[in-house]
Amino acid sequence: PGTQLTMRTFHTGGVRIAGEDITQGLPRVEQLFEVRKPKKAAVLSDVDGVVEKIEIVGNRKKIYVRPLEDEEDQTVRSYLVPHDVRVCVTEGDKVKAGDRLTFGPINPRDILRIKGIREVQRYLVEEIQSVYLSQGVSINDKHIEVIVRQVARLNKVKVEDAGDTELLSGELVHIEDFERENKRIREENRLLLEEAEQLFEGLTLREDVFDLSDELVVRRDQELGGERFEKILSVECKPFLVETKDGTLAKVIRGYRSLRAELKGKVCFEEIKDREGKVVVKAGGEINEAIIDKIAEMGPVFLKIREKEIWKRLCGTILAEDVRDPKSGEVLIPADTKLEDHHLDLLQDHEIEKISVWKNVRFFPIKDNLVRIVRDEILGQEVAQDVVSPRTGELIVQAGQTISRSIARRLVTEGVKEIPLVDGKFFSIEGRLSELLEKEVAGKVAAQDIVMGTNGEVLVKAGQVIDREAALRIAEDNVEVIFLREAEGEKEARVLIQEFIYLPSLKQVATGGPVVLGITKASLAVESFLSAASFQQTTHVLADSAIKGKVDELVGLKENVIIGKIVPAGTGFEKYRKLRLSTEDVSRGQSTSSEMQEFIDWKELMGAEERVAEEMDEDGSVEEGIFDVDEGDDFE
Structure with a gap:
């Protein structure tokens, strides 16, 4: 046809x-x-x-x-x-x-x-x-x-969306392979749900869960489990907080992009191990993209992370509460201590996860504020008399000389109490200092001990209110810097170790459906790339096969003919090539016996010829009776 x-x-x-x-x-x-x-x-x-x-x-x-x-x-x-x-x-x-x-x-x-x-x-x-x-x-x-069976295949489907399978979108695959891949994905999702439910058992939502388009997924103050949990895993969500059994808050990260944004560049507080027990990153190690990829492959995992920037910002803050060793309860750093680098090392060595510091602590430089007042009031005015330093006796400013910005600062730092001006007035630096302290310091709380510079005596202890008398003593002692806070100061909790829970997304199964191909496309959609390449679009077929790493098993007729191999049909199959028929053995036996008889006849003939040669006369005649030959015999 x-x-x-x-x-x-x-x-x-x-x-x-x-x-x-x-x-x-x-x-x-x-x-x-x-x-x-x-x-x-x-x-x-x-x-x-x-x-x-x-x-x-x-x-x-x-x-x-x-x-x-x-x-x-x-x-x-x-x-x-x-x-x-x-x-x-x-x-x-x-x-x-x-x-x-x-x-x-x-x-x-x-x-x-x-x-x-x-x-x-x-x-x-x-x-x-x-x-x-x-x-x-x-x-x-x-x-x-x-022909129609090749055009409208019952055993193949076209992959519309490969999802998280190893299939390719637009690929034509056997239904068995398609279902096998989807079955594998569903089994992995089932295991993921079981692991995640165990990890989240007893946890409570402390934030509403929203997807990437700001659509509400689950409301807060609900226990995670069942349908709510599966709903969270089935969509891409923004990070949200959950409360653990011990009352601490942990941030839940969903998806690779959020994981990368939250963890890149941070420091691991404790070592992370994969499912086989192999250490992925050691405690104190920085998390890079390679480690993030490994964490993403691990599935649901609980992480403790330390952020570098948070620790850097701790320097200079003042503790509101004592820092105690979590194991022994011993006070490591007392309250109202200004944190320095050695304090941070102590916090890290004892694995302190949270501290409390004073909020809105004000750094008040007394000398700088006094210099600003002096400049504002007498800058550019002439001095009536020489002014010498009460500490060293050196001349600071001569009579008739105007007060510059540098002279004003030196007058304050050298402890000069008053300055005679050409208008007959005296400018009292000591009086301005007392006014400044009464206005800005009196009534406030010392955030840190205020210590005398001469003998180390504590003028005002940390946490005490600075009254007018204390302010005057501060002025007399020439204290340069103090830390202040309000009487009803607020405390701020600083979380040093952040807890994260990474939840990978449920993997997506492949979607596809039956497809009808034209007879030309059907011929190109065969398993053998040799067969397809010999038909049409040779360059395209071979390039696609090379990219995918295809292997031609040489199952069909056409591809074997192309490369000159025996066609795998009938006796061309390898298992049939070594078979022998019973009749072959009989015929082979008969053939062997006839060949042996012929060999014996010729041997006798050759022996007779040798004897004739030995008995030959010198003239070449042959003795009668030794070898008689009839005229009709043929020696051919």
């Missing part, structure tokens, strides 16, 4: 049948085998229902079909029909899924979408047969079914 499609006339037994011209149906047959969309294809109903209304919209018609009551989706379907296509139904007609609503040929892909792959096969066989029968050609269905 395939050969006769290319001929101008139809032949039976080599005899031309007059009046038959199969070429009239060639375009339609080619269209069916290649599964091309026909021109002015008929519009098909998607569901079983009733034609509710037909209306004209602009220059086109619109058909409304209401589904029957047993349909799950009761949405009314609407179909736009071009103006040059005739409608074949009327209002009130009952239609079934796949029935024509307009006249015209049917697109096989519409049948696939509505009724499935089996109906596509049946439709193609019937349509192809109708073309041949219209020309008087009778072909058995099995010949066409062999």
Whole structure:
């Protein structure tokens, strides 16, 4: 039949049948085998229902079909029909899924979408047969079914979305491989849910959970488990807080992008091990992208992380409470201590996870504020008398000299109490200091011990209110810097070790469906890349095979012929090549015996010839009776 499609006339037994011209149906047959969309294809109903209304919209018609009551989706379907296509139904007609609503040929892909792959096969066989029968050609269905089986494959599906499987989107794969991959993904998801539920047992949400589009997923103050937990794992969520059994807060990270944003550049507080017990990162190690990739592969995991910036910002802060050793309870750093680098080392060595510091502690430089007051009031004025330093006796400013910015600072730092001016007035630096301290310091609480510079005596202990008398003593002792806070100062908890819980997303299974290919594409979609490359698109097929690392098992006929191997059919199969028939042994035995007899006859003959040669006369005559030969004997 395939050969006769290319001929101008139809032949039976080599005899031309007059009046038959199969070429009239060639375009339609080619269209069916290649599964091309026909021109002015008929519009098909998607569901079983009733034609509710037909209306004209602009220059086109619109058909409304209401589904029957047993349909799950009761949405009314609407179909736009071009103006040059005739409608074949009327209002009130009952239609079934796949029935024509307009006249015209049917697109096989519409049948696939509505009724499935089996109906596509049946439709193609019937349509192809109708073309041949219209020309008087009778072909058995099995010949066409062999071709249609390659065009509309039952054992293969086209991958629409590969998800997290090892399949490729757009790839044509066997159903067994497709289901095997999805089964593997579902099993991994099941194990992930079990591990995550164990990790989150007893935890409580302390924040609303939102997805990346700010849609609410789960509300706060609810225990995680069951449907809520599966819902969180099934969508990409923003980080959220949960409360552990001991009352601490842990941040839950969902997805690789959030994991990378939260952990990159931070320091691991304790070592992290994978499922096999192998250390991924040691305690104190910095987390880089390679380690983040390993953590992402581990599945649900609890992490303790230390952020460098938080520890750097601790320097200079003042403790509000004693820091105690978590094991022995011994006071490591007393309250109201200003933290320095050696204190941070102590916190790290004893694995302190949280401290409390005073909030809004104010650093008050007394001398700098006093210098600013002196500059504001007497900058540029002339001095009436020489001013010398009460500490060293050195001349600071001469009489008649104006006070500059540098002179003003030196007057304050050298402890000069008053300055005579040319207008006859005396400017009291000591008085300005007392006013400054009464205004800015009195009534505040010392955040740190205020110590005398001369003998180390504590003027005001940390936590005590600085009264007017204490302020005057501070002025007399020439203290340069103090730390202040309000009487009702607020404490601030600083979390040194952050707890994270990483939850990987549930893996997505692959989605796909049956597909119909044209006969050309079907020939290129075979398992053997040698077979496909020898047909069409050689460069494309070989390049694609190289990228995917395909291996041709040489199962089919064509690929073995191409490379010159024995065709794997019949005795071409390797397991049949070493077989021997029983008749071969008999014939071989007979052949051997005849060959041996012939060998013996020739041996005797050769021996006789040697004896004749020995008994020959000198003149070359032969003695009679030794070797008689009849005239009719032939020695050939």
